[in-house]
Amino acid sequence: MKSRVNLACFMLATTIAGLISVTFPQTLTTQTQTQGFFEQFGPRLNTVLIKIYENTSRVLEGIENGEVDIANWNIPPELVEKWSKPPYNETIAIEKYPEAGAYFLDINNNETVSAFGSWRSPTSYLEFRHAIAHLVNKTKIIEEVLKGYGLPLHTPVMPWTEWFNPEIDSHPYDPMEAAAILDASGFVQGTTPNPYYDPSKPGSAQYIRVYPPGHEKSGQNLDPLIFYVRHDHDARNQTGHIIQDELLSMGIPVEIPGPVSIQEIFEKVMVNHEYHLYTGGWRLTANPDYMYALYHSEMYWTPGFCYNYNHVSDEELDYWLEMLSWAKDKKTALNASINAQRRLAEIVGTIPLWCPLYAKAYRKTSERAPTGWTGIVNENGVGVDSWWSFLNAHPQDQGQGETIVYGFHSDIMKLNPVYSWWHVDWQVLDKIYEPLLRYNPYTNSYIPWLVKGWRIEHYEAYPGLAVTFYLRENVYWHDGAPFTSEDVKFTMEFPTEELSPIWSNWLRPFVDIDTPDQYTVTFHVEEEVFSLWWIYNIGSVIILPKHIWKDIPMEERYGFAPDPDLIGTGPYRFVEYVNGSHISLEANMEYFRYCPIQTEIQVEKRLFDPNTSINYTVLITNTFTDEYVENTVYIYFNATLVDSQTLTVPPLSSIELGPYSTSPLGCGCYQIKVKHSSDEYLNRTCVLTYEFWVTIREDITKDYNVDITDVALAAIAFGTSPGHFRWNVVADVSDDWKVDISDIAVIAAKFGWSK
DSSP: HHHHHHHHHHHHHHHHHTTTBBBSSOOOOOOOOSSOOOOOSSSOEEEEEEOOOOHHHHHHHHHHHHHHHHEOOOOOOHHHHHSSTTTTTGGGGEEEOOEEEEEEEEESSSEEEEEEETSSOGGGGGGHHHHHHHHHHHHHIIIITTOOOEEOOOSOOOSSTEEEEETSSOOOOHHHHHHHHHHTTTEEEEEEEEETTTTTTTTTOEEEEBBBBTTBBBBBBBEEEEEETTSSSHHHHHHHHHHHHHHHHTTEEEEEEOOOOOEEEHIIIIOOOOOOOEEEEOOOOGGGGGHHHHOOOOGGGGSSSSSSOOOOHHHHHHHHHHHHHTSSSSSHHHHHHHHHHHHHHTTTTTEEEEEEEEEEESSOTTTTBBOOEEEEOOOOBBBBBBBHHHOOOTTTTTSSOOOOOOOOSSSOOOOOOOOOOOOHHHHHHHTOOOOOOEEEETTTEEEEEEEEEEEEEOOOTTTSEEEEEESSSOOOTTTTTOHHHHHHHHTOOOSSSSOOOOTTTOOOOEEEEEETTTTTEEEEEEEGGHHHHHHHHHHSSOOOHHHHHHTGGGGTTTOOOSSSOOOSSSSSEEEEEEEEEEEEEEEEOOTTOOEEEEEEEEEEEEEEOOTOOOEEEEEEOOOOOOOOEEEEEEEEEEEEEEEEEEEETTHHHHEEEEEEEOBBOSSEEEEHHHHOOTTTTTTTOOEEEEEEESSOOOOOOHHHHHOOHHHHHHTTTTOOOOOOOOOGGGGTSSSSSSOOHHHEEEEEEHHTOOO
C-alpha cells in the first residue's frame, strides 16, 4: 500500500497547485450542453489583439469605455452592481462561473481529541454528525455571506462535472430534524439551562444537551466543541459564526478560539488534530480522484500532517475510493465516484458547504462588432475568456473575421511553453500550443483533440500495459511541418534531472514510448501505477515540435522565448509582442479544426499483409450547432475516385459513408483521401489523407525486402523489452513486447523475400 499513499499525496499536491485534468470519451461524440452550445471548429476571428495594462482596474476601465472586448480577470462586486444596471448593461455582459474549489465544515471523526480529554468525542458519533449537517443553512450562507457568489455543495465533487452524484443525501437545513436525531441517539437535553435558547426558533433547546448512554460521561453536559474558524477569510469567518449560533441554539456548547493565525490552525487541525470542527477549503480539480487523499483511512496519521485530517475511516468508503483511484476505465471510475460520494454523505465524513462563483465581463457590442459578439463560451472554472471563446467568437452579423481585443491585467513574464508558470503567459500560449485532449467547457469531460482515441492492451508475456494513442492525420505545425508521433515522444521524454517543465506534474510514470509509425504512439506503463487518471494527465501535456526544440541549446531553453517564432499547432499563430503594450495573434487558416465539416477515415490499422482487401468507412461530421449543411464529399483511393455523395448533415451530427473495400493489394504504400466542397456559410474546406502500408511484418524496414538490414535491426534489439535502451518495437514481429529468438527466427525464415 506504500506506493498508493505516495501517489495519492502527489495527486493532491498537484490539486493544491491548481493543475487541472478532467474526463475523456474514447470516440468523438456530440453532446448537448446544459449551459449553452460550443462549436468544435474555428477560429472565426482574424486576429486576437491582447492589450497589456498595468493593473486590473485599467482593464475593467477598458471594458467600460469600449477599448477592450473581453477581460482576463474577475470583476469586483461593486462593478457587478454598476454594470448590471442601465446604461451599462446594454453594452456589457456579466457572466458568473464556478471555480473548481470547495469549502467545508470539516468534522473530526476520530474517537478522541487530545485537547478535549480522554473521553469519546461527540463528533465521532454518526448520529451527532448527521444532526450537525441538518444545522447548516447553506442558503443563508450563500445569500447573506457570499451575496450569491457560491453554489451549494452536497459532495466534494464539482456539481457541473459528469462525476457528480445528484442522488446523495443533501442534509437539508432542518433544526427540527437535527433535534429529533439528537434525542433519538441519546444526546438529550439535561437540566442546565441553555443561555442561547430561543423559543421562537424551531428545534431550539431549553437545556444544554448531555452525553448519551454508554459514554464515559453519560448524563453529563456536553463539553464545548473546539471550532477553529479562519478569521483571515471573511466568508469562512462569518460562516463559522452562523454555524456556531445554530449549534448553541440546539444546546450544543461550542467555542471558537481566536483570532488564531493560519500557522496555528495548521498545527492544531492538520498536524495535532486537536479540534472538532473547522471551516476548511481546498482548491480542487474537475476530476474526483483527489477524494482518495482526502477521505481514505490510509491517509490519516497520528500525530503528523495528513490530508485526511478529519480521520474519515470507513471500510466501504475505502473500497470505493480505491476503485476510483485505480480505475482502468471510465465506467469503473464513474461507478466508484458515484458510490464514494454516496457513502461519504451517509457517514457525514465532512459537510461540503459551497463552491465559489466569480464573475467576468465582455462587451456585448463594440466598434469591432457593432451588432454584437456571439460565440462567447462561459467555461466552468475559467469564465468567458475561455479557450473556446477565442475559437468560437465572431461578430453576429458575419460568420467570420474581425479583431477581438483581449485585456490583460499585467504583462507576461515569458513566452516559453516549457518554463512559463505565470497564468497570463498561458493565456497566450494555450492559443498557440495544444495538448492531446481538450476540456468540454461545460461538463469538464475530455474531448479527443490531437488524437482520435486510444486503446489499452495487456499481454501476459509483458508485465505491464500498452496504452496506444492514435493521432489525427491532418495536423500541421505553423511552419507547415506535419505533426507526428515523434513530436509526442520527444515532448514526453523532454523532462530530465536538469530540466523540469512546468507541466511535468501532469506526467505519470511510464516505462517506454514506441512510435511504430507517424500517427501511432504507444506508452508502456507498469500496471500498478496505471489508471484512467494517468491517461487524462498525459493527455493534458502540451506538445512541442521536435524539429524546432531538438536544436535549441540546453542553456537557452530557460529563456524568454527559446523558439522566437512560437511554432505550435493551435488555432492562432504568433505575430508579435511589444513589451508593456500588446501581443498580436492571427488566425491559423491551416488549423485542422478550421473547417466546420470534419472528416475521419476509419481503418482497422496501418500495416496489412500482402493480398489483403482493405475495408474502411468515412465519417462526416457537421460541427455547426445550428446550421444544416449540404456538402458534396469525394472519396479517393490512390487518386482514383471511389465515391462522391451530396449530403445534408444536421447540426452537431455525423453521417457514416461506406463500408468501402479495395481489391486484394500487393506490397506498397497506399492512400485514402477525402475532400469535400466548401460549406455555404464560411466557404471553408479541408482534405484528409490516411496512409497505410502493405507488406509482411518481417519487412521491418518497410522497403519491401527482407534482407540483412532487417536481421541487423532485430539483432540489435535482441533480448530487450520496453524500457531497454536497445528496444525497437518494429523488431517485435510476434507482438509480445519482447525481442527474442522467436522474432529472429521468423525474420530469418523470410530472409531473401521480396515483393
